[in-house]
Each structure stands twice: as structure tokens, then as C-alpha cells.
Amino acid sequence: xxxxxxxxxxxxxxxxxxxxxxxxxxxxxxxxxxxxxxxxxxxxxxxxxxxxxxxxxxxxxxxxxxxxxxxxxxxxxxxxxxxxxxxxxxxxxxxxxxxxxxxxxxxxxxxxxxxxxxxxxxxxxxxxxxxxxxxxxxxxxxxxxxxxxxxxxxxxxxxxxxxxxxxxxxxxxxxxxxxxxxxxxxxxxxxxxxxxxxxxxxxxxxxxxxxxxxxxxxxxxxxxxxxxxxxxxxxxxxxxxxxxxxxxxxx
Numbered sequence: 001x002x003x004x005x006x007x008x009x010x011x012x013x014x015x016x017x018x019x020x021x022x023x024x025x026x027x028x029x030x031x032x033x034x035x036x037x038x039x040x041x042x043x044x045x046x047x048x049x050x051x052x053x054x055x056x057x058x059x060x061x062x063x064x065x066x067x068x069x070x071x072x073x074x075x076x077x078x079x080x081x082x083x084x085x086x087x088x089x090x091x092x093x094x095x096x097x098x099x100x101x102x103x104x105x106x107x108x109x110x111x112x113x114x115x116x117x118x119x120x121x122x123x124x125x126x127x128x129x130x131x132x133x134x135x136x137x138x139x140x141x142x143x144x145x146x147x148x149x150x151x152x153x154x155x156x157x158x159x160x161x162x163x164x165x166x167x168x169x170x171x172x173x174x175x176x177x178x179x180x181x182x183x184x185x186x187x188x189x190x191x192x193x194x195x196x197x198x199x200x201x202x203x204x205x206x207x208x209x210x211x212x213x214x215x216x217x218x219x220x221x222x223x224x225x226x227x228x229x230x231x232x233x234x235x236x237x238x239x240x241x242x243x244x245x246x247x248x249x250x251x
Contacts (some may be wrong), residue, residue: 022136027144031104044096059119068100085208103144129164152195159184
């Protein structure tokens with residue numbers, strides 16, 4: 001049976017892939033990077049779509065850690081921003097993270113009604129592609145988008161997953177997917193840093209997150225991150241076929 005991958009963007013696009021697709025949610029700067037980092041550290045992570053939802057959920061958890069931003073600003077009462085760099089400095093791993101962001105967590109909540117939902121960032125694109133190739137015929141890779149723009153870092157991550165899937169026999173589901181995959185094929189991991197997201201991190205003196213993202217490229221080799229019943233979960237990757245092992249060699 002032919003296998004396909006499509007690249008899309010924005011929360012509203014998730015509805016197109018409710019049936020028959022594995023949906024991959026990407027918000028490199030910074031929601032999916034933060035969520036994946038939290039769970040990789042051993043912390044629970046529960047993404048929410050709104051400030052009200054964050055406070056409501058926090059009220060039902062024991063000693064929650066409120067993590068996130070609204071329009072780039074950390075809300076009153078939150079403990080840290082939507083920041084993977086800040087998260088790794090904390091030792092209170094017993095505290096479940098309630099994660100809110102302007103774009104990425106909204107996409108996660110919209111995608112929650114799809115059959116299978118995965119999270120990706122620049123830390124795990126190869127391992128995720130290998131898992132998807134062994135389990136799903138059709139894959140939709142969706143960037144969160146910011147201020148109506150399909151940001152460069154999300155395009156690149158989407159493209160790299162699509163490119164890895166092509167090694168497993170997937171074809172681009174439309175011309176836009178082929179064009180995005182071609183644009184970012186073979187690019188350096190910092191190729192996105194002239195875009196608006198990197199500019200925002202520099203302008204807002206959040207260089208720790210920019211450095212964290214650039215220093216953690218494809219470093220989570222043996223885990224898959226999924227969204228199940230409102231929580232980000234980590235599952236071990238057991239697929240180790242030769243094509244996957246070759247793909248682990250990043251250049």
C-alpha cells in the first residue's frame with residue numbers, strides 16, 4: 001500500500017487529519033521542545049490551550065508547576081516561562097508541569113481528537129520517523145505557526161521528518177510538502193536562526209533557549225513522545241532496523 005506524508009501548519013489544519021493519519025505536532029520555539037524535554041527528564045507534562053484551563057487543571061493536581069506564556073509574556077502566578085532551558089535547571093521533577101503556549105499547546109489540544117498524536121522537535125525527528133514508518137501508512141506533520149506565519153524552525157523540523165520518512169518509502173502527499181522538504185534538505189541545524197522566532201529570542205534576552213535548541217539536535221534516539229488523554233507520554237522505541245540505524249548518523 002502506498003505511504004504518504006503531508007506537511008501542514010496552524011491549529012485549524014489538524015481537523016483535516018482526524019481519521020487515518022498519525023499527526024505530528026511541532027512547535028520548536030518552544031512548546032514541543034519544552035514538553036519533550038520535561039518528559040525526557042522524568043517530569044509529567046500536561047499541555048493546555050488557555051489560561052483558564054491551566055488554572056483549572058492546576059487546581060486538581062498536587063504541587064503543579066505552571067509553565068508557559070501568553071503572547072510571549074509569562075502570566076501572573078506562573079513559575080517559569082515556556083522555556084526548555086529554564087526547565088532543565090530545576091530539580092523538582094515530582095511536580096507535574098502544566099504547559100501553556102500561544103500556539104503549540106493550542107495545536108496539541110486541537111489535534112487531541114485525531115487517532116494518534118505525536119510530538120516532535122529538533123531533539124527527536126529521526127527516532128519519531130522510524131516509529132511512524134513501522135506503524136502508520138499516512139502521516140501529517142503540522143507546524144504550530146506563530147502570528148499567521150509558518151516559522152522557519154517548524155518548517156525545517158517538518159521537512160526533516162518528511163525526509164526521513166522518504167527513506168522508508170513514503171512519498172510527498174502534495175506539491176507543497178515536496179517543496180518544503182526540498183527547501184530544507186541538507187541544511188545546517190542553525191539554518192532557521194535568521195527567522196522571526198530566533199530574532200524574538202534574541203530581542204527578549206532569551207538566548208538560553210536558542211542555545212539549548214541548537215545544542216540538542218537529534219539527541220533523543222530511543223523514545224517516542226505521544227499525547228494521550230491530555231498528557232504527554234514517553235514510550236521506548238524498540239524498532240532498530242538497518243535503515244533507522246543509518247539514519248541516526250546525522251550530517
